[in-house]
Amino acid sequence: xxxxxxxxxxxxxxxxxxxxxxxxxxxxxxxxxxxxxxxxxxxxxxxxxxxxxxxxxxxxxxxxxxxxxxxxxxxxxxxxxxxxxxxxxxxxxxxxxxxxxxxxxxxxxxxxxxxxxxxxxxxxxxxxxxxxxxxxxxxxxxxxxxxxxxxxxxxxxxxxxxxxxxxxxxxxxxxxxxxxxxxxxxxxxxxxxxxxxxxxxxxxxxxxxxxxxxxxxxxxxxxxxxxxxxxxxxxxxxxxxxxxxxxxxxxxxxxxxxxxxxxxxxxxxxxxxxxxxxxxxxxxxxxxxxxxxxxxxxxxxxxxxxxxxxxxxxxxxxxxxxxxxxxxxxxxxxxxxxxxxxxxxxxxxxxxxxxxxxxxxxxxxxxxxxxxxxxxxxxxxxxxxxxxxxxxxxxxxxxxxxxxxxxxxxxxxxxxxxxxxxxxxxxxxxxxxxxxxxxxxxxxxxxxxxxxxxxxxx
Amino acid sequence: xxxxxxxxxxxxxxxxxxxxxxxxxxxxxxxxxxxxxxxxxxxxxxxxxxxxxxxxxxxxxxxxxxxxxxxxxxxxxxxxxxxxxxxxxxxxxxxxxxxxxxxxxxxxxxxxxxxxxxxxxxxxxxxxxxxxxxxxxxxxxxxxxxxxxxxxxxxxxxxxxxxxxxxxxxxxxxxxxxxxxxxxxxxxxxxxxxxxxxxxxxxxxxxxxxxxxxxxxxxxxxxxxxxxxxxxxxxxxxxxxxxxxxxxxxxxxxxxxxxxxxxxxxxxxxxxxxxxxxxxxxxxxxxxxxxxxxxxxxxxxxxxx
Numbered sequence: 001x002x003x004x005x006x007x008x009x010x011x012x013x014x015x016x017x018x019x020x021x022x023x024x025x026x027x028x029x030x031x032x033x034x035x036x037x038x039x040x041x042x043x044x045x046x047x048x049x050x051x052x053x054x055x056x057x058x059x060x061x062x063x064x065x066x067x068x069x070x071x072x073x074x075x076x077x078x079x080x081x082x083x084x085x086x087x088x089x090x091x092x093x094x095x096x097x098x099x100x101x102x103x104x105x106x107x108x109x110x111x112x113x114x115x116x117x118x119x120x121x122x123x124x125x126x127x128x129x130x131x132x133x134x135x136x137x138x139x140x141x142x143x144x145x146x147x148x149x150x151x152x153x154x155x156x157x158x159x160x161x162x163x164x165x166x167x168x169x170x171x172x173x174x175x176x177x178x179x180x181x182x183x184x185x186x187x188x189x190x191x192x193x194x195x196x197x198x199x200x201x202x203x204x205x206x207x208x209x210x211x212x213x214x215x216x217x218x219x220x221x222x223x224x225x226x227x228x229x230x231x232x233x234x235x236x237x238x239x240x241x242x243x244x245x246x247x248x249x250x251x252x253x254x255x256x257x258x259x260x261x262x263x264x265x266x267x268x269x270x271x272x273x274x275x276x277x278x279x280x281x282x283x284x285x286x287x288x289x290x291x292x293x294x295x296x297x298x299x300x301x302x303x304x305x306x307x308x309x310x311x312x313x314x315x316x317x318x319x320x321x322x323x324x325x326x327x328x329x330x331x332x333x334x335x336x337x338x339x340x341x342x343x344x345x346x347x348x349x350x351x352x353x354x355x356x357x358x359x360x361x362x363x364x365x366x367x368x369x370x371x372x373x374x375x376x377x378x379x380x381x382x383x384x385x386x387x388x389x390x391x392x393x394x395x396x397x398x399x400x401x402x403x404x405x406x407x408x409x410x411x412x413x414x415x416x417x418x419x420x421x422x423x424x425x426x427x428x429x430x431x432x433x434x435x436x437x438x439x440x441x442x443x444x445x446x447x448x449x450x451x452x453x454x455x456x457x458x
Numbered sequence: 459x460x461x462x463x464x465x466x467x468x469x470x471x472x473x474x475x476x477x478x479x480x481x482x483x484x485x486x487x488x489x490x491x492x493x494x495x496x497x498x499x500x501x502x503x504x505x506x507x508x509x510x511x512x513x514x515x516x517x518x519x520x521x522x523x524x525x526x527x528x529x530x531x532x533x534x535x536x537x538x539x540x541x542x543x544x545x546x547x548x549x550x551x552x553x554x555x556x557x558x559x560x561x562x563x564x565x566x567x568x569x570x571x572x573x574x575x576x577x578x579x580x581x582x583x584x585x586x587x588x589x590x591x592x593x594x595x596x597x598x599x600x601x602x603x604x605x606x607x608x609x610x611x612x613x614x615x616x617x618x619x620x621x622x623x624x625x626x627x628x629x630x631x632x633x634x635x636x637x638x639x640x641x642x643x644x645x646x647x648x649x650x651x652x653x654x655x656x657x658x659x660x661x662x663x664x665x666x667x668x669x670x671x672x673x674x675x676x677x678x679x680x681x682x683x684x685x686x687x688x689x690x691x692x693x694x695x696x697x698x699x700x701x702x703x704x705x706x707x708x709x710x711x712x713x714x715x716x717x718x719x720x721x722x723x724x725x726x727x728x729x730x731x732x733x734x735x736x737x738x739x740x741x742x743x744x745x746x747x748x749x750x751x752x753x754x755x756x757x758x759x760x761x762x763x
Contacts, residue, residue, distance in 0.1 A: 281739040285704055289723040290731060373551035384594065391596050393706060397724055411598055418606050432599045447590065 003068040004083045008314040010241050010321075011065050017248050019338075038372075040452040041115035045186075045194035047448030050441035051252060052198040056238055057438050062238040064091040067310070087310040095230055097214040103225035106424050110216050112137050112148055117422065137217045149361040154213070159208035167200050202283070205384035213321075220426040222414070228427050232434045239438060242321060242390050242400075243383040250325035254332040255375065259363050261333070262340025269337070276330040284327045291323045292398040315399035320400060324386060332378045340369050373453040382444035384439040391435065535598065540733045544715065551714030554630060555699040558637035562645060563692055565638055570649035575676055577654060586650070590664055601709045622713045633710045637703065648736045649688060656684045675727030687758050693752040696743035 008072040028034040041047050069083040092099055113131035120128050141147055174196070178188045184192040209229070212218050219228035261272040279287075299312065343349055344367075352362050393399035394408025395415075402409060414427035573585045608614050615632050656662065657680055665675045707716035715734070722730035 281742040286735050336650055388596050414600055435596055436594055443594050447631050
């Protein structure tokens with residue numbers, strides 16, 4: 001067998017999450033009251049544009065969420081297959097040129113020479129100070145660096161052409177379903193015009209990168225010569241995991257404790273309220289820091305428990321999600337408690353109580369479905385703040401594992417580079433731009449979801 | 459107390475001693491000596507061997523936590539007096555946090571009022587989109603970008619550092635400005651929703667029906683009523699201003715409580731983290747109390763029972 005699957009904890013949880021989302025979609029399709037607000041979301045151009053962007057991020061993240069170990073090339077026949085120690089994902093496979101073509105140190109975006117001056121040995125024995133040629137960036141050009149400009153332009157033009165072709169095919173496919181006039185004037189039921197526009201931009205970026213990336217370092221290289229584009233793409237998964245798994249972990253706590261506090265009142269309410277006020281009173285960063293420090297000591301003691309560096313980093317990521325979940329469930333819990341307090345006075349709940357329906361059933365069948373809109377709104381709003389929080393935590397030194405690719409780690413290691421002379425700006429800029437795109441799309445989408453689901457906004 | 463149990467659940471005093479003394483080549487005698495010097499050589503919660511009340515008193519938990527309730531923080535693990543440090547570092551923290559808070563409040567309310575005045579027009583829409591975009595930019599970007607632009611390229615103010623007295627001004631301008639700008643996005647949007655909610659009320663309709671100008675309605679009626687939720691929301695954070703801002707203090711090299719905490723986290727100084735967590739919790743509770751009081755002061759409909 002050429003590959004051996006390696007299951008990481010976060011991977012498994014991501015698939016669980018996908019399953020839950022799938023179940024929800026399946027249910028929502030058949031229930032009119034669940035589908036109606038989503039249709040409202042789908043009709044908003046801004047929401048659909050951000051959904052397209054989110055979908056692109058998600059696709060990259062999912063590609064990066066199946067992990068396997070490749071078989072080593074020179075196997076002895078008859079012996080058991082040996083696998084490489086490196087755990088990689090389909091995304092790594094696709095981006096193999098980016099992953100393997102590392103330079104010596106910094107190089108600017110699209111450059112073919114190193115950024116720093118070095119003394120070079122000339123063929124005739126003299127040494128010369130200058131920018132050495134890159135090993136991989138623009139290697140196909142040979143020694144002449146004159147054609148770089150034309151070559152880049154040619155590749156961009158090619159990419160544009162391919163993107164245009166794919167886009168036209170899409171346009172025709174959609175043209176089957178709506179009239180051209182409506183499409184042009186933005187009068188279709190789904191905002192196809194906006195969707196097509198967003199898709200065209202994404203397609204263009206993707207196609208141009210697809211052609212340029214194997215030949216140049218499109219976003220330059222960092223201190224140890226790794227391709228910045230590769231680092232940024234790999235960081236997408238980390239951001240998504242922190243944004244989504246944290247929610248998955250905190251949701252059961254917040255749901256049940258919040259609903260129970262509101263439903264039973266009395267001492268149950270007191271205890272739960274006490275717990276979340278105490279948790280709230282501790283400054284978040286400090287609690288996270290303390291917990292992460294603790295875990296670091298634990299991992300140092302039990303070094304043998306982790307088969308590979310990737311697994312170790314993955315465990316740390318999961319733990320971080322757990323801690324973030326513990327610190328962030330209190331807000332939702334309080335909202336749910338308030339809403340449940342209101343709901344227990346409503347007629348249908350009182351009727352159910354009078355009929356002698358069990359507490360468990362009332363909570364799960366009568367109250368829970370009626371507070372789901374709050375859950376949905378909070379979850380979507382929280383996603384972006386969690387992605388941003390990761391960067392801050394990385395700066396404090398309690399973020400994800402330093403070996404893991406994440407925007408926080410990129411920013412943290414690159415922030416002193418602005419003080420260099422001449423300055424190195426691209427790792428920092430790349431991390432910020434990627435983060436900005438994801439968070440902005442998430443924020444806009446969350447706004448649309450809130451508007452559609454909040455009964456107060458009419 | 460919670461943080462105490464958390465911290466000791468895995469991080470035993472032996473480990474802490476080892477970290478403090480350097481990771482390698484630590485003899486057991488040195489660990490014991492360090493533990494005795496810093497008072498960690500006692501049982502965690504219950505001291506079986508001691509007499510009477512000493513059973514509870516002579517433990518790590520008692521020695522380290524109870525004096526805190528009298529605000530005596532004791533010495534840090536490297537021997538400095540935490541109480542003294544906190545007193546010294548409080549002022550730079552306040553000098554940064556208070557202007558950020560006040561200016562931020564003012565700026566956000568102004569912008570929110572403008573957006574509310576132009577509601578349901580393109581100005582409003584563009585403003586909201588701008589707010590969302592500003593919210594989506596990482597706070598680190600504002601700090602790094604601001605430092606780079608203002609200090610490095612334009613050479614207007616020093617990049618980082620701090621001095622006491624009036625000299626502090628030039629060190630504080632940039633952090634304060636960045637703190638305010640970083641908060642505009644979420645703040646303005648939040649206040650705008652409050653304003654719009656107030657505008658849907660009956661008394662606003664009555665005021666308009668009287669024939670008052672939109673300007674008067676907005677400033678005299680809506681602003682006053684909207685200030686109730688805004689001010690009470692702002693009161694909560696006042697005590698926590700003492701804690702300083704973790705990130706910007708350490709970026710700008712301001713010797714406040716925020717950077718103190720970060721340094722403590724990095725050097726795993728348990729005593730300082732413990733003291734700061736305690737201080738933070740007390741201030742948070744103080745904030746909640748102040749909110750309750752503020753409600754009764756601002757809103758005559760609410761009475762404390």
